[in-house]
Amino acid sequence: MKIAELEQRLREQGLKLTRPRQAVLEVLSRSGSRLSPAEIHRQGRRSYRRLGLVTVYRTLALLEEMGLVQRVHTETGCHSFAGVRSPEGHHHQLICKDCGRVEEFSDCASEQLLAKLQKETGFAVEDHRLEVIGCCPKCQ
Amino acid sequence: MKIAELEQRLREQGLKLTRPRQAVLEVLSRSGSRLSPAEIHRQGRRSYRRLGLVTVYRTLALLEEMGLVQRVHTETGCHSFAGVRSPEGHHHQLICKDCGRVEEFSDCASEQLLAKLQKETGFAVEDHRLEVIGCCPKCQ
DNA sequence: TCGTTATTGAAAACGATTTTCAGTTAATTA
DNA sequence: TAATTAACTGAAAATCGTTTTCAATAACGA
Ligand SMILES: [Mn+2]
Ligand SMILES: [Mn+2]
Ligand SMILES: [Zn+2]
Ligand SMILES: [Zn+2]
Numbered sequence: 001m002k003i004a005e006l007e008q009r010l011r012e013q014g015l016k017l018t019r020p021r022q023a024v025l026e027v028l029s030r031s032g033s034r035l036s037p038a039e040i041h042r043q044g045r046r047s048y049r050r051l052g053l054v055t056v057y058r059t060l061a062l063l064e065e066m067g068l069v070q071r072v073h074t075e076t077g078c079h080s081f082a083g084v085r086s087p088e089g090h091h092h093q094l095i096c097k098d099c100g101r102v103e104e105f106s107d108c109a110s111e112q113l114l115a116k117l118q119k120e121t122g123f124a125v126e127d128h129r130l131e132v133i134g135c136c137p138k139c140q
Numbered sequence: 141m142k143i144a145e146l147e148q149r150l151r152e153q154g155l156k157l158t159r160p161r162q163a164v165l166e167v168l169s170r171s172g173s174r175l176s177p178a179e180i181h182r183q184g185r186r187s188y189r190r191l192g193l194v195t196v197y198r199t200l201a202l203l204e205e206m207g208l209v210q211r212v213h214t215e216t217g218c219h220s221f222a223g224v225r226s227p228e229g230h231h232h233q234l235i236c237k238d239c240g241r242v243e244e245f246s247d248c249a250s251e252q253l254l255a256k257l258q259k260e261t262g263f264a265v266e267d268h269r270l271e272v273i274g275c276c277p278k279c280q
Numbered sequence: 281t282c283g284t285t286a287t288t289g290a291a292a293a294c295g296a297t298t299t300t301c302a303g304t305t306a307a308t309t310a
Numbered sequence: 311t312a313a314t315t316a317a318c319t320g321a322a323a324a325t326c327g328t329t330t331t332c333a334a335t336a337a338c339g340a
Contacts (some may be wrong), residue, residue, distance in 0.1 A: 016306050016317060037296085052320040057297065073213040073269070078296065094263055103261050109253050114272065121243050122277035123234055129213070131269045132254065137262035156286060156337050177327085192289040197328065218327065 001068065001083055003029040009068060009087075023048035024059040028083035033100040034072040034093075036080050072102070073131060092129075096136035103136075141208065141223055143169040149208060149227075163188035164199040168223035173240040174212040174233075176220050212242070213271060232269075236276035243276075 006025045007017055015021075023044040027035070035043070037060060041053045060081055063069035067087050072080040072095060082093065082102040091106040108130050118125045146165045147157055155161075163184040167175070175183070177200060181193045200221055203209035207227050212220040212235060222233065222242040231246040248270050258265045 018306065018318065020319065050320075054298080054321085055319060058318090071216070076211070094257055094261060094265075096263065097266065103257075103263065105257060107253075109249070110270075113247075113249050117234055117243075117245060117272060118274070121234060123236065123243065123272075123274040124280055125234070125272055125274040126237065127273040129269075129271045129273070130250075132257060132263075132265055133267040133269070134258070134263040134265040140264055158287065158337065160288065190289075194290085194329080195288060198287085 001029060001085060001087065006063075006068060006083075009066060013066065015062070019048050020044075020051050020055045021059050023051050024056055024063075028063070028069060028081070031083065032102060034080035034082040034095060034102050035100070036078065040081070073129075075133075092131065094132045094134060096139055097133050098135060098139040101136045101138075141169060141225060141227065146203075146208060146223075149206060153206065155202070159188045160184075160191050160195045161199050163191050164196055164203075168203070168209060168221070171223065172242060174220035174222045174235060174242050175240070176218065180221070213269075215273075232271065234272045234274060236279055237273050238275060238279040241276045241278075 003022075003025050006029060007022070010017055010021065010025075024040060026047055027040050027043045031043075037053065037056050040060070041051065041056045044051045044056065060069060063083075064071060064081070068084055069081050070084050070093065072082055072093065074080065080100070084091070085104045086106070089106055091104050092108050094103040094105060095101070108128075110128060110130070114125045114128065117123065143162075143165050146169060147162070150157055150161065150165075164180060166187055167180050167183045171183075177193065177196050180200070181191065181196045184191045184196065200209060203223075204211060204221070208224055209221050210224050210233065212222055212233060214220065220240070224231070225244045226246070229246055231244050232248050234243040234245060235241070248268075250268060250270070254265045254268065257263065
């Protein structure tokens with residue numbers, strides 16, 4: 001998502017558009033990869049030197065809540081975040097295991113599967129999370 | 141998986157069948173839910189009082205490597221683990237968001253999707269992770 | 281039973297994330 | 311523009327899950 005659009009979203013929520021937040025938004029808007037909070041902090045400090053890591057965490061929490069950023073579950077260990085391209089509806093991620101590049105896709109064709117699961121197990125299916133891991137063209 | 145089968149698997153790997161490990165295996169074998177390491181520790185101490193949390197972590201790492209236990213990525217925060225029912229092939233989980241009960245399924249019908257993704261993005265797709273979240277019959 | 285070696289648990293270390301809190305800043309108002 | 315104020319911030323400390331260290335122990339084969 002473009003940075004202007006992200007800023008607009010924040011304003012709509014009545015949130016202040018502070019320099020630290022702008023720095024985080026800029027990083028997320030520019031990058032097409034999943035980034036750890038620490039990495040976002042490092043990059044964000046290029047445009048706003050005094051940016052604190054705490055604020056990165058707080059801003060990410062905010063953006064995740066608003067659906068503007070998506071958490072990436074690496075196989076083991078900690079989480080990274082990736083800015084979403086299209087904030088409407090749900091979508092999934094195709095992640096390069098080498099460089100972290102993220103492609104977003106929305107057509108996960110799981111309607112049938114979910115219906116079947118619901119029928120067979122009696123579970124009321126509410127949500128699902130799909131992550132596809134691969135190797136991007138550049139890294140191959 | 142039955143505890144005897146789990147024990148057999150350990151032996152096949154030339155691993156010692158210690159009381160701490162037996163305690164962990166028993167918990168995982170008995171439970172149909174995702175459990176945090178701390179919870180496994182608590183329950184495991186019922187059959188072996190001196191069980192250490194460190195050993196729980198170590199045993200889980202071992203079992204995960206052997207494909208006998210699967211990591212569950214909760215939306216935010218830390219990871220839980222669930223013993224697998226059928227250790228062959230890959231499968232996915234249907235998780236009750238209330239009680240943590242886990243149902244396993246293997247037919248995720250994503251062959252087409254993955255092929256399409258690969259074609260459209262140029263990524264070499266290598267793996268995928270699917271978690272379905274819902275509410276089990278008992279919790280509804 | 282004995283000896284070897286993997287395994288264990290307590291404690292400490294570690295690293296990521298969260299909380300606290302006093303100072304700052306963005307946005308609103310005069 | 312200047313004053314006001316509540317939201318926001320960053321440093322430091324606290325917290326929490328996980329890993330490492332290391333001396334002691336226990337499994338298992340001889
Ligand atoms: Mn995760
Ligand atoms: Mn699958
Ligand atoms: Zn790549
Ligand atoms: Zn349930």
